Amino acid sequence: MKNCKQIILLIIAFALASCTYGKIDLGNGKYSQAAAIKGQGGTYKVGNPYKIMGKWYYPKEDYSYSEIGEASWYGEDFHARKTANGENYDMNTLTAAHRTLPLPSIVRVTNLENGRSLVLRVNDRGPYAKNRIIDVSKRSAQLLGFQTQGTAKVRVEVLEKESKELKAALLGDKYTPSTNATAKTTTTKRDPLQITGYQGSSKTFPKGSYFVQAGAYSQQSSAKNLSEQLKKFGQTNVYFVTVDGQKFYRVRIGPYSYKQEAEVTLAKVKNFGIYNAKVVQD
Numbered sequence: 001m002k003n004c005k006q007i008i009l010l011i012i013a014f015a016l017a018s019c020t021y022g023k024i025d026l027g028n029g030k031y032s033q034a035a036a037i038k039g040q041g042g043t044y045k046v047g048n049p050y051k052i053m054g055k056w057y058y059p060k061e062d063y064s065y066s067e068i069g070e071a072s073w074y075g076e077d078f079h080a081r082k083t084a085n086g087e088n089y090d091m092n093t094l095t096a097a098h099r100t101l102p103l104p105s106i107v108r109v110t111n112l113e114n115g116r117s118l119v120l121r122v123n124d125r126g127p128y129a130k131n132r133i134i135d136v137s138k139r140s141a142q143l144l145g146f147q148t149q150g151t152a153k154v155r156v157e158v159l160e161k162e163s164k165e166l167k168a169a170l171l172g173d174k175y176t177p178s179t180n181a182t183a184k185t186t187t188t189k190r191d192p193l194q195i196t197g198y199q200g201s202s203k204t205f206p207k208g209s210y211f212v213q214a215g216a217y218s219q220q221s222s223a224k225n226l227s228e229q230l231k232k233f234g235q236t237n238v239y240f241v242t243v244d245g246q247k248f249y250r251v252r253i254g255p256y257s258y259k260q261e262a263e264v265t266l267a268k269v270k271n272f273g274i275y276n277a278k279v280v281q282d
Contacts, residue, residue, distance in 0.1 A: 024061035042087035046102045052128045059100045063160035066261060069133035071154040073107065074126070091138040097124035098134055098156075104170075106162040109136065110155045111144045112260065118144055119159065121166075132230040146263040155260055156244055178268035205282065209255030210262040211237070212269055214277045216248045223249035233268050252280070 047059040077123040083089050085103035097106065101122050109118040120140055127135040134156050138147065146152035161177070168175035214230055220240075222230040227236040234253045241248055253269070256262040262279045269277045 007153065040087040041220060042083065042104060042170075044102065044104070044167050045085050047084070047125075052210045055128075057099045059102070061102050062100070063158055065101065065107075065158040066155065067133050068112070068153070070129055070131050070151050071111075071134045071136060071141075071144075071146070071156075072151045073130050073136045073138055073147060075138035075219065085123050087123050089124065089137075093137060094118065094120050094140050094143075095124070096120040096122050096134050096136045096140065097126035098122045099125060099128070100107055100253065101158060102163070104163075104166055106159040106166060107134075108157045108159060109134065109140070109144065110264060111146060111267070112153045112155060112159075112263045113267050114145045114152075114271055115264050116144050117264075119162075128265045155264075205255045206257070208281060209257065210259050210279055210281050211252040211254035211256070212266045212277055213261050213280045214251045214269055214274050216241075218246065218248060220249050222253050226251045230269065230272075233272070 046061060049056055049058045051057075074097070078089050079091045081089050083095075083103075084097075089095070096109065098105070098107070101107070103123055103125075105122045106119060107116060107122055108119050118136075118140055120136060122134075124135075127133075132151075133156065136144065141147040144152065144154075159254070165175045167173075212234075215223070215226055217226070220238075223238045227238050230236050230251065230253055237252045237254065237257075238249055239252075241250060253265055254262060256265070261281060266277055266279050
């Protein structure tokens with residue numbers, strides 16, 4: 001088996017031994033590479049439709065999967081039991097359970113409440129509690145920062161390249177990245193929005209953009225001071241508005257095309273100590 005230390009976010013597994021990696025985003029551009037973990041005899045499978053508590057689930061290969069919802073974790077009660085793809089569940093490794101993704105798959109789970117992000121290997125089925133989209137191992141919950149509270153709002157995204165490479169390795173196939181010369185990336189063109197009184201480096205943003213608003217001050221110097229402190233979280237903007245005849249300087253971070261992106265930054269800003277920060281859209 002190849003040396004796992006030289007691979008980041010890449011999972012290479014063989015029939016009776018596989019390894020997976022986790023990297024936790026601590027914010028401020030800093031990452032902590034978690035220790036490699038090993039599978040124990042698992043196989044690749046998608047699985048047939050199945051019914052749990054009166055509800056049908058339809059496993060499939062979906063490499064565009066991305067979902068926001070509630071995450072939970074499981075530990076001692078399932079430790080050392082067989083997972084849905086035949087591995088021995090280890091609550092101290094970086095794995096997860098999902099209801100429909102292929103087993104194993106590689107996903108990135110981002111805790112939208114604190115901004116932490118972790119790459120996990122899905123090797124089990126579940127959760128089946130209402131409104132839960134993923135069950136992570138005890139160790140994963142610790143690193144993502146929600147073990148004590150039990151659940152957290154997260155975004156789960158499948159990592160296509162890593163998942164396909166893992167599938168190919170388990171099936172003994174050669175992974176060949178797909179290329180499509182005719183494929184085109186399309187973007188939605190948005191009308192520019194002029195922000196009156198803008199004090200930042202740019203004066204226009206796409207209409208409908210999301211921002212993290214960190215504060216509003218009557219003194220421009222206070223707003224600029226906060227703006228400088230928050231630059232480590234993204235592009236900061238300062239602009240003034242008049243409310244009931246009084247001028248205020250607002251401090252915002254952004255823009256973001258998607259609300260979920262802004263929510264990740266919001267979590268980091270709140271951890272920084274700005275508890276009244278919020279996501280706004282212009």
